[in-house]
Amino acid sequence: MTVSKFPKILGALLLGACSTVALQAAAQESENATLVDALKSGEVGLNLRYRVETVDQDGIDDEAVASTLRTRLNWRSGSYRGFTSFLEMDDVTAIGNDSYNSTVNGEGEYPVVADPEGTEINQAYIRYNGDNSIITAGRQRINLDGQRFVGGVGWRQNEQTYDGVRYQYGSADSFQLDYSYVYNVNRIFGEDSSISDIGGDIQLLHAIYPVAENHKISAFVYNLDLEDLTDNASRTYGVDYKGKFGPVKANLSYAHQSDIGDNQYDYSANYYLAELGADLGPVAAKLGYEVLGSDNGVGFKTPLATLHKFQGFTDKFLITPEDGVEDLYVGGSMKVAGGKLGLTYHNFEAAEGSASYGDEWNLSYGHKITEDISALVKYATYRADEYSTDTDKLWIMVTANF
Numbered sequence: 001m002t003v004s005k006f007p008k009i010l011g012a013l014l015l016g017a018c019s020t021v022a023l024q025a026a027a028q029e030s031e032n033a034t035l036v037d038a039l040k041s042g043e044v045g046l047n048l049r050y051r052v053e054t055v056d057q058d059g060i061d062d063e064a065v066a067s068t069l070r071t072r073l074n075w076r077s078g079s080y081r082g083f084t085s086f087l088e089m090d091d092v093t094a095i096g097n098d099s100y101n102s103t104v105n106g107e108g109e110y111p112v113v114a115d116p117e118g119t120e121i122n123q124a125y126i127r128y129n130g131d132n133s134i135i136t137a138g139r140q141r142i143n144l145d146g147q148r149f150v151g152g153v154g155w156r157q158n159e160q161t162y163d164g165v166r167y168q169y170g171s172a173d174s175f176q177l178d179y180s181y182v183y184n185v186n187r188i189f190g191e192d193s194s195i196s197d198i199g200g201d202i203q204l205l206h207a208i209y210p211v212a213e214n215h216k217i218s219a220f221v222y223n224l225d226l227e228d229l230t231d232n233a234s235r236t237y238g239v240d241y242k243g244k245f246g247p248v249k250a251n252l253s254y255a256h257q258s259d260i261g262d263n264q265y266d267y268s269a270n271y272y273l274a275e276l277g278a279d280l281g282p283v284a285a286k287l288g289y290e291v292l293g294s295d296n297g298v299g300f301k302t303p304l305a306t307l308h309k310f311q312g313f314t315d316k317f318l319i320t321p322e323d324g325v326e327d328l329y330v331g332g333s334m335k336v337a338g339g340k341l342g343l344t345y346h347n348f349e350a351a352e353g354s355a356s357y358g359d360e361w362n363l364s365y366g367h368k369i370t371e372d373i374s375a376l377v378k379y380a381t382y383r384a385d386e387y388s389t390d391t392d393k394l395w396i397m398v399t400a401n402f
């Protein structure tokens with residue numbers, strides 16, 4: 001959602017502002033100076049992220065080359081009686097020729113690189129920090145667990161953020177409760193896209209309980225009663241376990257999803273994850289098996305997830321196939337020349353039936369050049385069998401914080 005669509009979130013901000021004004025009216029004249037000091041002590045941040053992304057995809061003659069710069073400017077106020085405010089603007093600019101399909105630039109002869117140009121309000125909220133709780137009202141980032149179901153899609157230049165109110169209770173070493181009511185999701189596609197926003201009655205409930213040292217269980221219910229993209233309207237509930245047994249890390253997860261609201265499809269599908277990781281000398285290894293199931297020809301849906309983190313860097317499974325998808329993956333990472341080198345292999349098959357979709361290799365190397373500047377190179381190659389087409393992608397990225 002952009003400046004032109006800002007009235008809804010302005011209402012949420014005004015609600016928080018009214019609370020602040022009420023406190024001001026009750027404060028003495030000397031205490032009002034504290035509010036001024038909070039505003040004067042605000043901090044400004046600047047982040048620059050330049051990236052070149054290339055895509056070579058079978059069935060499309062031209063190779064995409066996207067050279068984009070994201071400039072992120074933000075301001076955070078000091079604290080006044082527990083209240084702070086935050087404002088963040090993002091600008092995405094194509095550097096050189098835009099020889100890629102941003103989904104809105106009309107360059108349909110190229111493969112998709114979903115980084116449209118534009119300037120938007122990325123975050124704008126008022127936050128109250130209590131003794132053991134946080135309340136945030138406005139446009140904000142929401143990342144739950146590993147972002148498998150709810151996240152910010154931070155890999156793309158235009159981040160996904162949420163308009164609503166969020167309540168967080170507890171601390172990292174105790175019971176935690178996280179509830180959000182969201183009425184609009186600002187997606188990565190920019191203001192010129194017909195799918196730039198997802199409106200609706202969205203409720204996100206997440207709880208974490210540390211059952212023992214190095215062992216925790218979380219439970220969640222995500223109710224997405226959507227007005228837009230109604231075929232993604234769903235209710236998902238599940239549990240997730242993360243634990244450590246000496247050098248071995250384990251992650252087990254289960255979720256069940258069914259249609260709600262105006263979704264035209266009648267389905268009930270399951271999600272499973274089993275993952276083990278261990279440090280084997282200099283290598284951190286990982287083995288996992290993830291299943292997004294299917295029912296009545298409808299695959300398990302994850303419309304709010306940070307999808308680039310899962311099922312391969314080529315993003316072939318942003319939408320779950322109608323027969324679902326099984327992802328068997330193995331990978332590892334190690335320190336090389338002051339940076340981190342990672343390699344992962346994925347084998348994809350249908351969750352229903354016997355179709356073999358294809359396989360993919362992912363290679364990455366990240367290096368911190370200085371305290372504020374880092375570089376990343378990634379390469380991914382997908383070889384299709386019975387799903388989609390052969391695709392190769394390459395990324396070169398530099399990030400700087402000031």
